[in-house]
Amino acid sequence: MCWASTQATFGFRGELSSSWGKVNASECRVLCEYVGGGFGSKFSAGREGVIGALLAKQAGVPVKMLLDRSGEQTSAGNRPDSLQKIRMGVNKDGIIQAVQIRSWGTPGTGTGGAGAHNDGIYKLGEVDKVEYGVRTNCGGARAHRAPGWPQGSFALEQMMDMAAASIEGIDPIEFRKKNDDHPIRGAEYDIARERIGWDNDRIRGGAGSICSGVGMASNLWFSAGGGGASALVRIAKDGAVEIRNGAQDIGTGTRTVMGMVAAEELGIPLEMVSTRIGDTNDPQGPMSGGSTTIGTLTPAARLAAHYAKKELLAVVAERKGWDPTDLDIRAARVIKNDGSDTGLSFQEACALMDDDAIEVLKARPRRNYAGFSDTNAGVQAAEVEVDMDTGVVRVKKVVAVADAGKLINPLTAESQVRGGVTQGVSYALHERRIMDRQKGRMLNDDLENYKILGSVDCPEIDVVLIDVYNGKSNTQVMGLGEPPIVATAAAVANAVADAIGTRIFEIPITPKKVLEAIAKKNAPAGGKTKKGARL
Amino acid sequence: MKPFQVALPSTIDQASKLQLKDASPFMAAGTDLLVRIKDYVTVPDMIIDLKRIDGINGITSDDRGVWLGALTRMHDVAVSEKIQQGYPALAETIRNAATPQIRNMATIGGNICQQPRCWYLRHEGYSCAKNGGSGCWARDGENEFHAIFGNKVCAVVQPSNAAPVLVAYGAVIEVQGSDGKREIPAGEFFVTPEQDPRKDVDLTSGELVTRILLPAENRTTRWGYSEAREKQSFDWALASVTVLLDRGGRAGEHRVVLGAVSPVPLRRKDLEKILAGGAVDGDRISSLKKKVGEGATPLSGNGYKVQMLQGLIGKAVRQASGQKEG
Numbered sequence: 001m002c003w004a005s006t007q008a009t010f011g012f013r014g015e016l017s018s019s020w021g022k023v024n025a026s027e028c029r030v031l032c033e034y035v036g037g038g039f040g041s042k043f044s045a046g047r048e049g050v051i052g053a054l055l056a057k058q059a060g061v062p063v064k065m066l067l068d069r070s071g072e073q074t075s076a077g078n079r080p081d082s083l084q085k086i087r088m089g090v091n092k093d094g095i096i097q098a099v100q101i102r103s104w105g106t107p108g109t110g111t112g113g114a115g116a117h118n119d120g121i122y123k124l125g126e127v128d129k130v131e132y133g134v135r136t137n138c139g140g141a142r143a144h145r146a147p148g149w150p151q152g153s154f155a156l157e158q159m160m161d162m163a164a165a166s167i168e169g170i171d172p173i174e175f176r177k178k179n180d181d182h183p184i185r186g187a188e189y190d191i192a193r194e195r196i197g198w199d200n201d202r203i204r205g206g207a208g209s210i211c212s213g214v215g216m217a218s219n220l221w222f223s224a225g226g227g228g229a230s231a232l233v234r235i236a237k238d239g240a241v242e243i244r245n246g247a248q249d250i251g252t253g254t255r256t257v258m259g260m261v262a263a264e265e266l267g268i269p270l271e272m273v274s275t276r277i278g279d280t281n282d283p284q285g286p287m288s289g290g291s292t293t294i295g296t297l298t299p300a301a302r303l304a305a306h307y308a309k310k311e312l313l314a315v316v317a318e319r320k321g322w323d324p325t326d327l328d329i330r331a332a333r334v335i336k337n338d339g340s341d342t343g344l345s346f347q348e349a350c351a352l353m354d355d356d357a358i359e360v361l362k363a364r365p366r367r368n369y370a371g372f373s374d375t376n377a378g379v380q381a382a383e384v385e386v387d388m389d390t391g392v393v394r395v396k397k398v399v400a401v402a403d404a405g406k407l408i409n410p411l412t413a414e415s416q417v418r419g420g421v422t423q424g425v426s427y428a429l430h431e432r433r434i435m436d437r438q439k440g441r442m443l444n445d446d447l448e449n450y451k452i453l454g455s456v457d458c459p460e461i462d463v464v465l466i467d468v469y470n471g472k473s474n475t476q477v478m479g480l481g482e483p484p485i486v487a488t489a490a491a492v493a494n495a496v497a498d499a500i501g502t503r504i505f506e507i508p509i510t511p512k513k514v515l516e517a518i519a520k521k522n523a524p525a526g527g528k529t530k531k532g533a534r535l
Numbered sequence: 536m537k538p539f540q541v542a543l544p545s546t547i548d549q550a551s552k553l554q555l556k557d558a559s560p561f562m563a564a565g566t567d568l569l570v571r572i573k574d575y576v577t578v579p580d581m582i583i584d585l586k587r588i589d590g591i592n593g594i595t596s597d598d599r600g601v602w603l604g605a606l607t608r609m610h611d612v613a614v615s616e617k618i619q620q621g622y623p624a625l626a627e628t629i630r631n632a633a634t635p636q637i638r639n640m641a642t643i644g645g646n647i648c649q650q651p652r653c654w655y656l657r658h659e660g661y662s663c664a665k666n667g668g669s670g671c672w673a674r675d676g677e678n679e680f681h682a683i684f685g686n687k688v689c690a691v692v693q694p695s696n697a698a699p700v701l702v703a704y705g706a707v708i709e710v711q712g713s714d715g716k717r718e719i720p721a722g723e724f725f726v727t728p729e730q731d732p733r734k735d736v737d738l739t740s741g742e743l744v745t746r747i748l749l750p751a752e753n754r755t756t757r758w759g760y761s762e763a764r765e766k767q768s769f770d771w772a773l774a775s776v777t778v779l780l781d782r783g784g785r786a787g788e789h790r791v792v793l794g795a796v797s798p799v800p801l802r803r804k805d806l807e808k809i810l811a812g813g814a815v816d817g818d819r820i821s822s823l824k825k826k827v828g829e830g831a832t833p834l835s836g837n838g839y840k841v842q843m844l845q846g847l848i849g850k851a852v853r854q855a856s857g858q859k860e861g
Contacts, residue, residue, distance in 0.1 A: 512837075
């Protein structure tokens with residue numbers, strides 16, 4: 001029995017029963033009632049997870065394994081660094097013809113997971129991309145919310161702005177629209193433009209002691225979900241309804257949403273449904289990776305609830321001599337198709353059962369939906385204020401326009417967007433590992449010098465959720481955990497460039513880098529200007 | 536964390552004798568010490584908790600000025616009317632320091648005695664001139680947040696935001712050990728690495744800070760304080776500038792003290808002289824900006840602090856002279 005803070009209860013069990021862990025899967029139960037934040041790092045049990053279980057097995061006593069902050073940062077892997085070079089060819093009408101990309105990432109001594117997604121989102125024409133993994137002894141790669149995407153977006157979106165600037169009369173948004181054929185994003189650009197005050201007058205380009213700027217970036221995601229999930233709906237004779245799935249809730253509201261789908265399908269209020277998750281003794285559920293948990297789980301939940309209701313109504317029809325196809329449940333009452341009340345409440349209907357309960361287990365088929373996979377769009381715009389005297393950047397506002405298919409629970413969806421933007425601003429301005437060039441040790445393996453955005457630094461976040469029906473499943477829902485972090489750092493970087501009149505190509509954008517960029521810009525021009533530097 | 540014992544002396548004399556016996560560290564609120572213990576940077580067998588000692592907590596005043604008991608919480612200093620009215624730059628810097636949680640806990644005495652935040656000094660994997668070894672890792676290593684002045688022996692920066700302001704106000708640090716009391720001007724309380732790299736402040740074994748005096752004659756109405764840091768919540772200053780004009784109402788007596796750019800708060804008489812030269816106009820601010828980096832010996836990664844000081848001194852002087860930001 002293993003209590004783990006994990007994004008993948010079943011994956012965790014899989015690792016324990018692997019050639020290393022050698023525990024029989026059927027003897028092993030993984031429990032995860034609450035994750036407490038995952039963000040990718042808990043996708044795998046990791047060495048620490050398996051070691052903890054093996055210690056317990058060998059010692060025959062309970063073992064608690066906990067990495068402290070330093071242990072997390074120095075031995076559990078990090079969001080990989082990335083170095084990217086992009087050249088972009090654009091014709092005079094502003095249509096991208098080709099891009100050439102070389103990028104380098106650091107998977108530590110591992111082999112993968114350090115790529116940068118810098119060749120997507122837009123129609124880029126011919127793409128020549130080569131990516132290298134650079135081996136370092138600085139710790140391995142570990143997934144972090146939209147692995148490789150914020151890195152890639154940071155480079156690509158700044159390239160987009162620079163390309164737009166090279167063509168007269170096209171502003172960065174128009175340039176993006178010209179090279180983007182996502183139907184949802186097309187509408188999202190205009191919403192972001194208006195709400196960030198894109199066309200407002202401002203002191204920009206380094207013209208004052210406090211300058212302001214705006215920047216835009218897009219995102220793309222693939223979170224319609226897939227197979228690998230079953231849900232069990234149990235309706236008890238006393239009217240208690242329970243829905244079970246063994247997957248965990250990484251924080252996106254799996255528990256709530258599963259209950260909502262079952263309640264709606266059963267025709268009863270949410271309060272009447274209890275939800276059980278995070279236990280590998282319950283039906284199989286997905287790993288929380290790629291923002292696919294809800295897209296994968298809810299169709300199974302709906303299917304199971306649908307058939308459970310059918311079974312219940314069959315019982316009612318048989319006992320009462322009614323036609324089962326003429327019955328349904330609404331607001332916890334059994335009704336007829338013409339809407340008339342049968343006089344039976346849901347609870348009274350349940351009491352007609354011979355057995356103790358109805359239990360229905362249904363799986364989400366892997367390929368039952370036409371045009372199975374669709375993509376999330378999304379656009380973000382940032383407004384920043386830069387103190388030219390100190391180089392301090394304040395992100396004033398971020399407009400985050402997001403979509404995730406049909407929104408089941410707007411509150412939890414909005415919360416994901418806020419979280420993504422907050423982490424994205426933190427990534428843009430603060431987060432970095434400081435490695436000592438002399439001993440190769442990490443110097444800031446703590447929360448004092450590994451800086452994260454604090455409450456006072458958090459911008460106003462204006463979340464605009466667009467409800468669309470492109471989830472391509474029986475719930476039309478898509479995930480929204482990762483998409484909202486993709487564009488944020490890039491939008492902030494573009495806004496900083498707009499404010500100070502020169503570009504910073506490295507994150508985090510610290511006062512040091514801003515002051516250095518301003519000094520470089522103001523330095524008397526020496527030598528010839530390099531134009532379109534070769535890769 | 537290695538387990539340790541806690542001693543709870545009720546008098547200064549008891550506390551002092553305990554430290555003389557086995558060099559155990561004093562603890563006021565522990566916002567610095569406990570973190571170091573958790574990180575195995577300081578591994579004591581015993582700590583001497585000062586909180587039961589009477590008479591060194593709270594703010595009082597007499598004809599010499601305002602006395603801050605060493606155990607007075609940072610928050611209480613920031614909201615004190617006596618401080619806000621007489622020594623507003625001190626209230627201002629503390630009001631924005633760290634987080635509400637820390638300000639509600641940390642003490643002013645602990646604040647000026649805290650260990651520098653150098654990441655080599657606070658890493659169990661390095662030893663240097665400051666903690667028993669030799670040399671300075673930051674000089675050839677990662678030094679973005681380190682000193683640009685007086686950094687030859689050791690490049691730490693004085694971490695207290697309050698310290699440069701106390702120096703500007705000519706505060707007096709009262710310390711006491713089993714041999715009695717001493718009063719040390721704030722400007723001499725902080726020890727440079729050249730003087731003694733092992734020491735941060737002028738305390739001998741068994742001595743602790745008991746009170747801080749803000750002299751009545753140095754109450755100043757024209758003041759400016761500017762500071763830059765990466766984050767506005769819970770972060771350390773990259774650089775700060777404290778400016779007092781006509782200190783204590785004495786025409787031409789100015790103070791300029793730089794913070795977070797050298798191992799001790801750095802009073803700059805050369806800049807004070809420029810200020811004494813006449814009205815604070817654009818030309819004078821330009822001269823100050825030109826001069827502020829003089830004497831700096833930046834390392835590989837902290838040259839930006841000179842540029843930052845140029846910006847900050849302009850802000851602080853404009854604020855002190857009642858001019859609008861611009």
